[in-house]
Amino acid sequence: MTEGIALAVEGLGKRYRRKVALRDCSFELPAGRVSALVGMNGAGKTTLLSVLAGLLPPTEGRVRLPAGERRIAFVAQEKPLYRHFSVRDMLRLGSKLNTVWDQQRALDWLARFDVPLDRPCGKLSGGQQAQVSFAVAIGSRPSVLLLDEPLSNLDPLARREVVKELLSAVVDTDMTVLMSTHVVAELSGVADHLLLLGDGELVLSGDVDDLLAAHRNYAGPRSERPPVPGEVLVASHVGGQSTFLMESFEPVAAPWTARPVTLEDLVLARLENARAVAA
Amino acid sequence: MSYVVEFRVDRGSGMPAYLQLAQQVREALRLGWLTPGDKLPTVREVVATSGVNPNTVLKAYRELEFAGLVEARQGAGTFVKAALGTADRKDLARLYDELVEWLARARKSGLEDEDVVALLRTALEGERE
Known part of the structure; x- marks a missing residue:
């Protein structure tokens, strides 16, 4: 071993x-x-x-x-x-x-x-x-x-x-x-x-640190498509704004912003995603 | 008697825990609470006082070592090697007092924490342009 x-x-x-x-x-x-x-x-x-x-x-x-x-x-x-x-x-x-x-x-x-x-x-x-x-x-x-x-x-x-x-x-x-x-x-x-x-x-x-470093929350003007390449775990569109929780650590140009995710965000997103795939 | 850094992990922050700890040491260095020669608490001490994962503490210390700010001495512990920030302590104290006065004026104008941070960030960005 x-x-x-x-x-x-x-x-x-x-x-x-x-x-x-x-x-x-x-x-x-x-x-x-x-x-x-x-x-x-x-x-x-x-x-x-x-x-x-x-x-x-x-x-x-x-x-x-x-x-x-x-x-x-x-x-x-x-x-x-x-x-x-x-x-x-x-x-x-x-x-x-x-x-x-x-x-x-x-x-x-x-x-x-x-x-x-x-x-x-x-x-x-x-x-x-x-x-x-x-x-x-x-x-x-x-x-x-x-x-x-x-x-x-x-x-x-x-x-x-x-x-x-x-x-x-x-x-x-x-x-x-x-x-x-x-x-x-x-x-x-x-x-x-x-x-x-x-x-x-x-x-x-x-x-845990590697997992957190590999994911980002991107927020910006309403869009059906994410601003960077990578797997989208959660996409939400409210009013004129869209946010994507993604497996990606790419930087992004304004007006988009990238925020780190918390462990809780990541866990919930992954579980929901797994459930959606199984259903 | 060495200054003991009080470590804490903000569980709601997306910043990895080891980076939070490293940043807290950097802040203590910048503010002059830690100076070259000071001993950082042992991993065991940090775990026992703040309940932070020992591997996280080790990783934070390695990060600081890599940045040249601390050094591990075999069997003796981890010691501060370099100071951070160039201002001397008197200047820092004066700037702090001025900031407290400024903050009081900001509060009188109805500014909240977030407004203050946003204002400071804007000023920093303006300086860069």
Whole structure:
């Protein structure tokens, strides 16, 4: 496998009885990076993460990991815990079930978020339960950490703190992170690599900065045709003005103007485009 | 004690996050908040204080290094190498005060943030012509 790749997927597909959840997905996760898995509800994000985690067998294709480092941790969206276990017992379970265990790292995470070690997991708040799941996952010192909607049950302040701690762990341990979300707005500055899933298919993948640099918003006087060559993702015509979101970085002459796109613009445009092509 | 730049990423901006961070260092240099010899915060420190992706911080530092503004010293960290802007700090302070006065007059005439920026841009473009 190529160096610098934490995980590679080739022609991955998953079918549940008649429903196709994933179709012909191929991509690589760059090592030591934070990748975002983005898609609307039902796009197949959880299925993909479950297959990568080894919890679901794929119907076709395969997942490849580099030799040696093959420790994958997966934190499911429901953040499952044993209700009657104390937090301390959950850590002990983690230490018994994993070949590598960093108790201090797990304890540090819990202390950071003021989670009481002696309380049964079932008596913790939703936010605290999430922190126990994160602590167990981080304690297992994964080479690849998979997180399904990790921020969904957290208040805005806790979200920011969890992001800081996760990214700090990336610096400290060189782990690779893949986190799913449908809230695109919270990704900028957090994820540096993007996997965009639309209805079970990979719509777009790549380095976030490269993707942003390859797209522009062009605005100018009403026109049916875009001002520069390139693929048009979104065209809108309002009054005397036309705007085109395009895969292009060509400069443009007045009266047209070119503006950079935000990650949110790009994601929404690509998803809508994929849907229009499928329909 | 070195000045610690407070990094932030504007999520609504189309500018890539690493360029935003590099620009914030450039601004600090221009305004004299950072001077040659100052140490930039480590990647770990930036991540822990502002929650920005570590690869983004690294990329920003590489960009600044490439521009000759900072240098990475093996094992010691990243240090400011060159100053940006030629005005000395006294001139900068005076210009700032004048700008604040001007801004007060602009507000009295009913100008909003966007009007001020548009006016400044027009003046800059006029100078070029």
